[in-house]
Amino acid sequence: GASAPTLVDMPELVLHQFESSPFCDKVRRLLHYKQKPYRTHEVPPTETLVRLRRLNPTGKVPVLEHREVVISDSTEIARYLEDTFPEPPIFPTDPKARALCHILEDWADESLYFYEAWFRFGLSENAGEFSRRSSQSEPPLLRKATERALPTLMRNVLRLQGIGRKPPERVLTDFDRHLEALERWLGDGDWLVCEHLTVADVAVYSQLSCAAETAEAQGVVADHPTALAWMERVNGATSPPV
Ligand SMILES: N[C@@H](CCC(=O)N[C@@H](CS)C(=O)NCC(=O)O)C(=O)O
Incomplete structure (x- = not known):
């Protein structure tokens, strides 16, 4: 049978999200466009009050974790993705x-x-x-x-x-x-x-x-x-x- 995924296969990008949030949709789509595999952690709304604040003091999603880096706010995440994975570009050059x-x-x-x-x-x-x-x-x-x-x-x-x-x-x-x-x-x-x-x-x-x-x-x-x-x-x- 198929073997269980090992740690090595785990995507190194983790998106903390509300599935239905438009800002999380925006980040997922940017990740698809840049063909970067990721896994998601669905944040229960009440978690934004306490637990999520360890990652993001504003208590908002999306938050993206990449190795030791934690980026919050879809606008910041887009810029981080562009710097880290430049192809294909999602910003104009002009x-x-x-x-x-x-x-x-x-x-x-x-x-x-x-x-x-x-x-x-x-x-x-x-x-x-x-x-x-x-x-x-x-x-x-x-x-x-x-x-x-x-x-x-x-x-x-x-x-x-x-x-x-x-x-x-x-x-x-x-x-x-x-x-x-x-x-x-x-x-x-x-x-x-x-x-x-x-x-x-x-x-x-x-x-x-x-x-x-x-x-x-x-x-x-x-x-x-x-x-x-x-x-x-x-x-x-x-x-x-x-
Ligand atoms: N400017 C932020 C907005 C994010 C945002 O407002 N997220 C909402 C969900 S749609 C949220 O996390 N709300 C929970 C809260 O405010 O506690 C971005 O672009 O990421």
Whole structure:
């Protein structure tokens, strides 16, 4: 029969993650694109309060471990991956394109993220399902409590950020405007910043595809064929190897 994997076969990259987090999706896709095998450690949400803080004081995922190196934040991880495994590149070489790449990555991580969170947790129709999904990794005794706490926790975040205080029609209009801008920006180009895929494509993709797991965001995205075709392209380039 097949022999058990030895220590030697263990990938040296470990991704501490929430399976459903768009930032973790972003890092997994960058790892696939660079063809780096990795293993994942699914972090139960309550672990971010204490245990995960030994690795990352902010208590956030993703956190990537590579030998003795620990890197947190998807933006830092992308840069680390580029420095450590330069091929294929995920950053443009031209300084001005690099600057644009950074701006678009930040737009995805710091603006689109809150739409994604709003679709999943701000809409009460979806909060139950996504809280259940996010609590699966908890030990049984904590699962129900986490599931009950998550919608309130996330809605507080959304209220403090501001998006949670807008009427739903306004948020949908804003989201539609973002997709409209994405379409115009893409025009007939294949990628957002240069002639190859960059971290900007992956960052924007991960937020939109996670949002589009809800029927409400899916409805808006489906109205934008250019964005959809680009999403197919990004997905094709960054899916796990078969
Ligand atoms: N800017 C960070 C954002 C990461 C982030 O917000 N992660 C969320 C999950 S989607 C998290 O870990 N939340 C747990 C917490 O805040 O305790 C990145 O790009 O990695």
